[in-house]
Amino acid sequence: MLKRLELIGFKSFADKTRFDFHDGITAVVGPNGSGKSNVVDAVRWILGEQSAKSLRGGEMADVIFNGSASRRSLGMAEVTMTFDNARKILNSDAAEVQVTRRVYRDGTGEYLLNGQICRLKDLKELFLGSGAGPGTYCIIEQGRVDALLQSSTKDRRLIFEEAAGISRFKAKKLETLRK
Ligand code: ATP
Numbered sequence: 001m002l003k004r005l006e007l008i009g010f011k012s013f014a015d016k017t018r019f020d021f022h023d024g025i026t027a028v029v030g031p032n033g034s035g036k037s038n039v040v041d042a043v044r045w046i047l048g049e050q051s052a053k054s055l056r057g058g059e060m061a062d063v064i065f066n067g068s069a070s071r072r073s074l075g076m077a078e079v080t081m082t083f084d085n086a087r088k089i090l091n092s093d094a095a096e097v098q099v100t101r102r103v104y105r106d107g108t109g110e111y112l113l114n115g116q117i118c119r120l121k122d123l124k125e126l127f128l129g130s131g132a133g134p135g136t137y138c139i140i141e142q143g144r145v146d147a148l149l150q151s152s153t154k155d156r157r158l159i160f161e162e163a164a165g166i167s168r169f170k171a172k173k174l175e176t177l178r179k
């Protein structure tokens with residue numbers, strides 16, 4: 001489902017960097033501090049992560065390349081993720097879905113869905129029930145398995161509801177009831 005990830009000015013990736021994902025398993029390897037976790041942070045960020053702390057920073061603008069010995073810092077970070085949506089796993093009729101997120105030094109930013117400015121809410125709806133999206137199980141970090149095993153039955157149920165694609169309808173129902 002994941003096709004391509006492009007980073008510009010995101011953390012240690014000052015230059016435009018493109019990752020193509022092919023069928024099967026992709027492994028990211030490299031020495032300590034080479035930016036492996038930054039790639040995962042970029043995925044987390046594009047899926048709508050709102051917590052700077054879980055991206056290992058103090059504030060959101062900390063994801064912007066902040067310079068090195070030989071290079072000035074940048075004013076913007078941009079991440080674009082392209083999904084193959086042939087199997088309609090995402091809430092969109094398009095066969096290919098492209099999501100972009102930008103943040104500027106002053107902390108402002110924007111989201112784009114297939115090249116059009118959109119709201120975070122639109123992205124959340126796009127991902128809901130697909131297992132992607134912020135806080136879902138598509139990224140299993142250290143300690144997460146333990147946390148899942150120790151979580152309450154109610155919290156664990158939420159994970160199954162997301163996997164079964166039910167959370168999408170629950171969110172819709174809640175929204176309707178609120179109106
Ligand atoms: P390890 O194997 O130790 O887990 P890693 O490959 O996961 O390492 P990362 O944590 O992804 O490494 O990368 C850390 C590097 O990214 C550090 O050198 C840090 O200085 C750099 N870095 C993080 N944020 C920024 C930023 N905003 N601008 C420039 N460089 C950054």
Ligand code: MG
Nearest residue numbers: 033036037038
């Ligand atoms: Mg790491």
